[in-house]
Amino acid sequence: MAETISSFWGPVTSTIECCEKNYAYSSYIAEFYNTISNIPTILLAFIGLINAFRQRFEKRFSVLHVSNMTLAFGSMLYHATLQHVQQQSDETPMVWEILLYMYVLYSPDWHYRSTMPIFLFFYGAAFAVVHSFVRFDIGFKVHYVILCLLCIPRMYKYYIYTADVCAKWIAKLYVATLLLGSLFWLCDRVFCKEISQWPVNPQGHALWHVFMGLNSYFANTFLMFCRAQQRGWSPKFVRLFGVLPYVKIEKPKSQ
Template identity: 70%
Template sequence: MEDGVSSFWGPVTSSIECCEKNYVHSAYVAELYNTISNIPCIMLALIGLINCLWQRCEKRFSVLYTSNLILTIGSMLYHATLQHVFQQSDETPLVWEMLLYIYILYSPDWHYRSTIPTFIFLYGAVFGIFHFLLDLGIGFKVHFVILCLLCAPRAYKYYLYTDNIKARRLAKLYVATLIVGCLCWLSDRLFCKAISDWPINPQGHALWHLLMGFSSYFANTFLMFCRAQQRGWTPKIVNFLGFLPYVTIEKSKSQ
């Protein structure tokens, strides 16, 4: 029994809970808002994946959008059940996704084309096993932040070397949504006790999901544009219905 409602999934076994009361709206969904807030993220990942396949982008971007999709589905399962096994399906894909970003950002300078991807794949697999067995907790968070910091200087270099106004706007949107999303996450974690006494819970963790979904989409679109330029293609950024940006690519007939 959680917050007065019978729990279909049994007792909570996850090591982390957010500032949303459990099983308030349904016996089948532990945290409703944190669960449904992943739906727009799934839609964005699918839109990006479909466009990537339509434009015949490099496979790395198809894998990246598939990683986004796996992450959001894992997050839905975790927040719907609050079970330890699904906590791993939320956290481990975060690390895999950052490893993909490291690969995409740094790959133009790597000389060993097969060795580095193999190392990254094995690193991600070993981390997933260790995290599942040991539940690294704060170690996971520190590790994730380190991976993010490794991406930052290279992403900034891409921004500096891009003179396309729309591409630069995408990079700024990525940073803005990332910062605001992190503030929502921190507020939900640090001020939960005070927030719980408010008439309406602002659902900071659900807002984090939504903003990070857009942040990932903006980052992916920006990197697709930059990578297409590196390959000598002719990328353009256009807006669907005047709102959602995406990349179109024109390749020479030989490509």
């Protein structure tokens, strides 16, 4: 939502604005709630990263958690400035992250192991170059949704072949947070004019960030469990502070 308040970053140059008053709390932060709502994603990714390091999971999972953190930082920069160059720091990592998920999901059964990472790397690099010159709007959303849909068949395969009850609950939480987050995002986009007249703005886009932070954590945790099962590491779920689930493994002594 554009405002006439002067800002540190100058006029808005991004192609997308959310249903939040600009510079309502600080001349340095364009969308306050949309900026700080990325903090839970960073914290959850950091917890996942520590667990991956501590138990010596494969490097792909450390990179995955770092990717979540990078995306959250990029989103903070974008919403804090509403500049086009920072919008790229949000949207380009989104594509890179989903390409990384595709690698984690499909690589265990991929016969030509070197071809997948090479293809995904050049695909991500090409997108970054094109995106630096072309201002995508609807095209970016369609492209991103298609990439996400390509991940669904393998996620579902992991779900149906996993007998562990807790793992299935994590997968269901992944789906639930995705649906709830998408609902809040959609309402923020479609009903902004009506929401702006309410006494209190529910900050739908900020809630999208919170739910997607949880969604990413549940996705990573479920995939770590499934991969540990493939490697014969006897995974089980334990809870941090009795609340947040994470995977604990027992590697054979030979590993």
